[in-house]
Amino acid sequence: MKASTSRSTIKLEVTRYRPSVDSEPHDQSYEIPCTDDMVVLDALNYIKDRVDGTLSFRWSCHMGVCGSCGVMVNGQPKLSCAIFLRDYKREPIHIEPLTNFPIIRDLVTDITDFMTKLKAVKPWIIRKKEKPLSEGEYRQSAEELERYHQFSGCINCMLCYSACPVYGLHPGFLGPAAAALAYRYNLDSRDQGNDERQPAIASQEGIWECTFVGECTVVCPKDVDPAAALQRSKVATAQSLLGSFILPRASGKSATEGSS
Amino acid sequence: MASANRTSVPRIEPIWWALFSAGGFVSAFLVPVHLFVNGLAVPLGWLDTDIASYARMSELINQPLVRIYLFVLIALPLYTWAHRFLFTVQDMGLARFRKPLAVLCYGSAVTGSFWAVWILW
Structure with a gap:
């Protein structure tokens, strides 16, 4: 028609x-x-x-x-x-x-800043040691997929960075998309890279600058919820830190384990 | 802050945030209940005024669990104020005063917490 x-x-x-x-x-x-x-x-x-x-x-x-x-x-x-x-x-x-x-x-x-931040959170699957091909693929259940699927729709369009007043005021802020992608890989059952991402995520300019305005989630054209990823990353990081006070030797434990 | 080292993970920030977050929960869910009960329902006679009598209150406050509850009710929202106020004034253009403001805000919350302990115990 x-x-x-x-x-x-x-x-x-x-x-x-x-x-x-x-x-x-x-x-x-x-x-x-x-x-x-x-x-x-x-x-x-x-x-x-x-x-x-x-x-x-x-x-x-x-x-x-x-x-x-x-x-x-x-x-x-x-x-x-x-x-x-x-x-x-x-x-x-x-x-x-x-x-x-x-x-x-x-x-x-100029999107250089975003590309630098994206790279800093290592948004790919990290294995401490790859298993040989002969042992087969890394299998994942539907439930394990469901844990991170919401945050995997990001197309790096940067609309969330434009909508974020915190990024506008503090250009050093890691920002919504990079934080959401970091969280997505931390939640992935096949991934073991939490500790490698943690310095970029948990730094002062990582997640802590976020004041939960939520505009990132409003403008996302792929219905990703970066605001939730940021909040849950804060909870996970805080839990991990409190855990390390109680059990100092277990401080290397995955920061996302407590959040899911 | 632009000058902060990206790779340094602050140990204190998650604690302030956790207190802010817990205080937010208290402010959102518990404080309104007390405002309603103590501020409206009892004074307006919707509830029996005897439940808020001095004798009843002083009996309640002598119980350790009630004191702990009151401490949580008083202290945690102070951290919500401190954290939110710090970030608000920072976003309003006072980022260069962040350190003294942080000392002032979180210092007030810590002082308030000790004050609550002193009054309650």
Whole structure:
């Protein structure tokens, strides 16, 4: 069925910043043809292809999987491929680069800080000693999968970092996605890397800066709950520390064991 | 804080957080009950005023378990205040005063806890 078109054109205000030309970011207005089935990314691609080829933005899959097309739409962090123009009644629609990240050009931000933090929590399965292939795979029950599955949907889109006021105020804060992924691997029955992740998680800038605002969970396009991961990591770390006071020799015990 | 070493795991922060968290539970679930019973139900006569009489209260407070309960009720929410207030003023732009503010906030909570012990025992 052909989508019914409620308006034929739409006005957009897009942040432009070309370091070689502009001294600071500014808005540029565009009015482009619009249909009801267009998402914000379609509008940006229309501008890039037919109106102004100098506009820069990141995108790849156009299906909410790659996590590269995050922008601020009317002040809210959104995946531009997953948000329809028809849902915005007021014009112009403001499109800006993700907040809390330095701008490289137009809607393209510098994500180095996030990549560094992501790497610091080692979001992969760590084994103290790999067993030989002949012993078969690391088996996991449905129940064990269920423990971490909620936190495994992260696509590293960084919308949660844009939504997080704590990250905005304290750029050193580990942040929601990295904390959620660390928690996801700590919960994985096949993983033994808790102690290796702990320095990045339990440091002052790790989980303790989080004041449980919860906006990370609100804006997550994959329904991950980073706020819960952060809170549960705090509980687990506090329990582990209190345990180490009572039984100092057992302090190397997994910090997540007490939380599940 | 930007200057903190990423790899150093603070030993004290989890303790403050745990006290903050436990205090949050007390503030959310126990304090409202006491506000309702002692602040509304008894003064307005919804409950028998005898249950809050001096004799009854002084009999109750002489029991060690009641004293421990009152200590928890009084002391833990102080840590919730201390932690929340510290982070609030820090987020309002006073991050550079974090250390003295932390001493002030947590120090007040610790002082309040000792004060509660002194009054109750």
